[in-house]
Amino acid sequence: MTFENNSNAAIRLKGSLPKIGIRPVIDGRRKGVRESLEEQTMNMAKNAAKFLSENLRHSNGMPVECVIADTTIGGVVEAANTAEKFAREGVGVSLTVTPAWCYGTEVMDIDPLVPKAIWGFNGTERPGAVYLAAALAGYSQKGLPTFSIYGKNVQDSKDTEIPDDVKEKLLKFAKAGLAVAEMRNKSYLAIGGVSMGIAGSIVDQEFLQDYLGMRTATIDMTELIRRIDEEIYDKEELKKALTWVKDNCNEGEDINAKVNQFTREQKDKDWETVVKMTLIMRDLMIGNSKLKDLGYEEESLGNNAIASGFQGQRQWTDHFPNGDFSEAILNSSFDWNGIREAFIVATENDSLNGISMLFGHLLTDTAQIFSDVRTFWSPESVKRVTNYDLSGKAKDGIIHLINSGSTTLDGTGRQKQNDQSIMKPFWQINDKDVKDCLEATKWCPANLEYFRGGGYSSQFLTTGEMPVTMCRINMVKGLGPVIQIAEGYSVDLPLDVHNVLDRRTDPTWPTTWFAPILTGKGPFKDVYSVMANWGANHGAISYGHIGDKLITLCAMLRIPVNMHNVAEERIFRPSAWNAFGTDNLEAADLQACKNFGPLYG
DSSP states (O other): OOOOOOTTOOOOSSSOOOEEEEEEBOOOOTTTHHHHHHHHHHHHHHHHHHHHHHHOBOTTSOBOOEEEOSSOBOSHHHHHHHHHHHHHHTEEEEEEEESSOOOGGGSOOOOTTSOEEEEEOOBSSSOHHHHHHHHHHHHHHTTOOEEEEOOSSOBOTTOOOOOHHHHHHHHHHHHHHHHHHHHTTOEEEEESSOSTTOGGGSOOHHHHHHHHOOEEEEEOTHHHHHHHHTTOSOHHHHHHHHHHHHHHOEEOOOOSOTTTOOOHHHHHHHHHHHHHHHHHHHHHHHOOHHHHHTTOHHHHTOOOEEEEEEOOTTTTTTTSOOSHHHHHHHTSSEETTEEOOOOOEEETTOHHHHHHHHHHHHHHOSOOEEEEEEEEEOHHHHHHHHOOOOOGGGTTOEEEEEOSSOSOGGGGSOOEETTEEOOOOGGGOOHHHHHHHHHTOEEEEOOTTTOTTOOEEEEOBOOSOOEEEEEEEEEETTTEEEEEEEEEEEOOOOHHHHHHHHTTSOTTSOEEEEEEOOOSSGGGSSHHHHHHTOOSSEEEEEESOOHHHHHHHHHHHTOOEEEOOOOGGGOOOOGGGGGGOSSSHHHHHHHHHHHHOOTTO
16 A cells, blocks of 8 residues: 655644554573564564554544654563553554563553554464464453454465455554554534434434543534634635635536525525635634634634534524535535645534545545435335336446535545545545546535525536445443444436435435445345434445454454344454354444443443
8 A cells, every 4th residue: 555645644633643552572481482482572573563564554644653662572571561561652553473482461451442453473483373362361261351363374484475364354444543642632512502403413422432532622613603704714815715616616506596596696605605604613613823823822722623513403403504515515625725634514413424425534544324214215216216227236226325415525426536536535536536536516505495595506417337235333221332334335327316305305406326335134124224224314334345344443442233235254342242242243243342341431
């Protein structure tokens, strides 16, 4: 894997970036045993560090750093020294490596908040795999769930290559562990309260703190009015933004009755308002040093928000322009300042979908699609309405993913790699990608039946057959959070077929046609069952088939997975999960999460 250079990689949240700590553990017996293992053990740590740092980035584009213990760890003193170094260096993920037997509980990492894995070298000369089993038993007994990494094939003792199956597990563990660490002590910013009685926008502060280690910042939507009226924003940036919008954001159709349509003067005023809203919402999330220069030092700090949500409906949108433009641009990987990391902003302040988006973003480094899981279209229904026969990946039916304009523009499918549609990490996006995404998007004056205050909603159709994963966290009284995962594909429909189906709902909103992968059983026996078992009105959609990565992350956080279509051989959870059953893995996951409890609870 190689990374393209991008000068827009930047740290925009407070707190240092978490590092991966590598712990080379060793048989502590001197006078021959330890000495014979020192070089091999330390080289194993160095190889792991080199591999991870070369193949991982943080979602902000910065490289991932690895920290190796100063010495191999043969006993409790060296383990304590390493723990102190890791705390000082800001290590958020712990990987223990060894080719040999070690004294399990004496050399273990006992920090309960840091995700842990052990890579035991599969060689015959020394019992690295035996130590792995002994150490995992100790970690489980002490309530410190740990991931087991062990190559399938025996290697020679001098072999420094990392096998492919080990590489896969190293990356899966490390990326999920970094996501855990990156959320810690950051904020979810709730702009407003509950939107239209949507349960997900009842922001559960205990969930955010106990499971994710996150703070909650809450403000009233009147703060936007104050900042607009008192001009608490960068006026030079506003001019730049308005010029960019005029040049790049083309208006679409106005579906409102002629008698109800806003005047050109009002529409232009709305454009200025929604751009101001975008600047202000971003500043509320991450701050803006320019505000301090204007005499607003408190406002310049922001809320250190790694994710946010905007209530909008109805108290805001009955009177002011809606938040669709602001949410869509913030959720995209570019704006008037150029290409940059996407923000995470949930429409209707649906914090549970916002956190689902955050999971996808931290695991893939890409922008996220926010959608209503709106309609199941059976092949029979499509045939009846359009006289078109669904085929290919859509042959068993499709789900209409559509929302009022807050979806990332990256979701247009216009970013390309080898002529295939893709959603890229921002550091791989080029100017043509940006231009193509913008040209594929129209900005329609808001449907005034929904949004009395006006505004603009993005209108586009996702094109290209992209692998995608839809997920959603739901809260259940007495159970707590659960997550459901559906891997599948965005699918292309002929434009005339799309238009017929799309215009049965609001055609001014962006559409993604989704075909989940079916397993023939349970909620994935057919497409109808996927939608029938979906736990809420919204879904967060990521590029790629990342269900296995989500499962790994949720195991670290103790969030059980109640529905997924990920093949069993791809699932990677801590070894302790095996103690709760190896037949029904969903039931075992539920019991394991309940037993160990939320990570920060």
